[in-house]
Amino acid sequence: MKHRTSTLVALLATFANFVCPFESAAKQPNVLLFMSDDLTWHDLGCYGNKEVRTPNIDALAQQGMRFEYCFNSAPMCAPTRMSLYTGIHPVRNGAHPNHSEVYPHIRSLPHYLKDLGYQVALLGKRHEMPESSFPFDVLGGRHHDNGDGVDLNLSLAQKFMHTNKDKPWCLVLTSNQPHTPWNRGDASVYDAAKLELPKYLVDTPVTREAMTHYYAEITYMDAQLGTALKHLKESGQADNSIVIYLSEQGSNFPHCKWTCYDSGLRSAAIMRWPGVVKAGSVSQALIQYIDILPTLIDAADGDSKNYGFDGLSLMDILRGKQTAHREFTFGIQTSKGIGGGPDAYGIRTIRDSRYRLIWNLNWEGEFQNGVTRRFPAYQSWKQKAYAGDHFAMEQVQRYVKRPEIEFYDLHSDPHEMNNLATIPRHRARIDDMLNSLKGWMKQQGDEGDATERSALSRKIKRTYR
Incomplete structure (x- = not known):
């Protein structure tokens, strides 16, 4: 009898070893991270701009948490993205100039989430090097957009979501908009003469005309996000997916990109996570892009404290357990x-x-x-x-x-x-x-x-x- 009991216990333990990982994996949320390119934080409807048309981003803010004070580590594309993907500020990871690369020993989002059982892919603009430090499964896309053809083939994102229905996944979608040249969208929907310019811009006809093309690209990019969210909903996985929207650094206008003012470093940031994040909430916490990777690791049942990041997990902010996060942000x-x-x-x-x-x-x-x-x-x-x-x-x-x-x-x-x-x-x-x-x-x-x-x-x- 004692032998039969021991055998039963052993069998149950073996069965648990097979079952538990699948139960844990089923609880791991998917991640859809969408990033714009050169978009000043205040140029979105949900951040107070009454003129630019961003219905999909505005709707996402109503469904999740909008961060009022999110900041990049650097007001340029490559350092911004590599600090986001590594959780480490630019000088320490080696990628502080634009068009640079991290040190060979640096690991990034694909490494950490793949270790936790995720399929990790990127579709769109690339601005991270070396490739060995950023082993995304690259689905396609362009590094800069000349205005011809399809620049972000979101049918590939749709296919990725359906192909990986039975396993956790992370998909990074990186639009080329509204980076110059402003050659997408319909600028005619914006009346240059009626636009209200930010106070730090000089009011000239050329500035106003440029603003219509910049806003047109923002609206074009907003539609890309809307398509991606539609594909996610149709896949049946929206309720078990974290959706993150980030605007990147400031626009090409003076006093924005390449500067360390709020108009350069401050970013729009929205996170939707059904059942975890309160819909329509607004966080006043000071956060940085380096905090995103630790957050995703913890959300995926990992432990971000094991890796020496500069970033700090936002899980308690997302769950409503705390309202403050950082005393300072740096750039x-x-x-x-x-x-x-x-x-x-x-x-x-x-x-x-x-x-x-x-x-x-x-x-x-x-x-x-x-x-x-x-x-x-x-x-x-x-x-x-x-x-x-x-x-x-x-x-x-x-x-x-x-x-x-x-x-x-x-x-x-x-x-x-x-x-x-x-x-x-x-x-x-x-x-x-x-x-x-x-x-x-x-x-x-x-x-x-x-x-x-x-x-x-x-x-x-x-x-x-």
């Missing part, structure tokens, strides 16, 4: 090596819930990029400035020539146009934040000017497929 702009860029113009920044401090490492020089050299809207600003317009002259000059320290009160000055760095009453706060920024740089291995000037050593020697 870096490496200007050496960008198109039309300067020899060196490194920028570092720290932000809390109210103030932003920016440290321009090479402030004695001039900031330059493709915007200053050939962007038509900026050229129209210069023409207006030279014709005697004071505001235009201010915006032209402050884009290329900046003081060493900038300090802004985001409560009273959300567009960061009034630098308070020389006001005595802010001196103690500036010193505290600058010391915290320097401490973060030390932890990252960031040597400031030396890191900026050596940036070309991190650039890739080959192109994306």
Whole structure:
């Protein structure tokens, strides 16, 4: 009898070993992560823009949690994406310049989720290197869009969802919109004369016309997301899927991309997770893109604390167990090596819930990029400035020539146009934040000017497929 009981216990244990992994896997949520390309955070309906048409993103915000204060690590495509996929800030992972690559030992989202039993694929724009550090199953897509043909074949996403119905999956969809050239969508639906421009832009006919094409691409991209969500619903897997929307960094307009202002680093971020995230909720927590990967690992029954990420899991925020997440967010702009860029113009920044401090490492020089050299809207600003317009002259000059320290009160000055760095009453706060920024740089291995000037050593020697 004792032998028969022992045998039964052993058989039950063996059966449990086979059954439990399947039960656990069934509970693992799928992940659909959709990212725009060069979209300033406030240029969406659910983030307060009353003119741009984004019905699908707005609906997603009503179905999930909208993050009011999400930030990138860098206001450029490649560093942004590689910090998102690795959970590590750009200098520490090696990919701080644009068109760069992480160190060979760095692992990323495909590694971690594949280890947890996921199928992990990417469809769309590529901006991560080397490929061995980002082993996505690449379904297709383009790295930049010339406006011809189908740039994001979402039927491939549909096929992927149906093929992997019986296993957990993660699909990253990376649109090329609204990155320049603005050659998609119907700009005629936007009346240039009636648009309300952000306060940091100079009002010229060229700027207004450019805004209609930029908005048209946003609406075009919103439709792509809508199609992806339709495919997810039709697959019958929406209730067991985390959907994440991210806007990436700021647009091509001056004071956005390539800058460390909110209009450069701040991002729209929405997460829908039926049964876990409260629909229509808004989080005021300070979060960064580096927090996404640890969150997905924990959601997939892994333990993100095992990997030494810079990012911190958002699971307690998503579940409504806490409202605060970070005291500070950090950012870096490496200007050496960008198109039309300067020899060196490194920028570092720290932000809390109210103030932003920016440290321009090479402030004695001039900031330059493709915007200053050939962007038509900026050229129209210069023409207006030279014709005697004071505001235009201010915006032209402050884009290329900046003081060493900038300090802004985001409560009273959300567009960061009034630098308070020389006001005595802010001196103690500036010193505290600058010391915290320097401490973060030390932890990252960031040597400031030396890191900026050596940036070309991190650039890739080959192109994306």
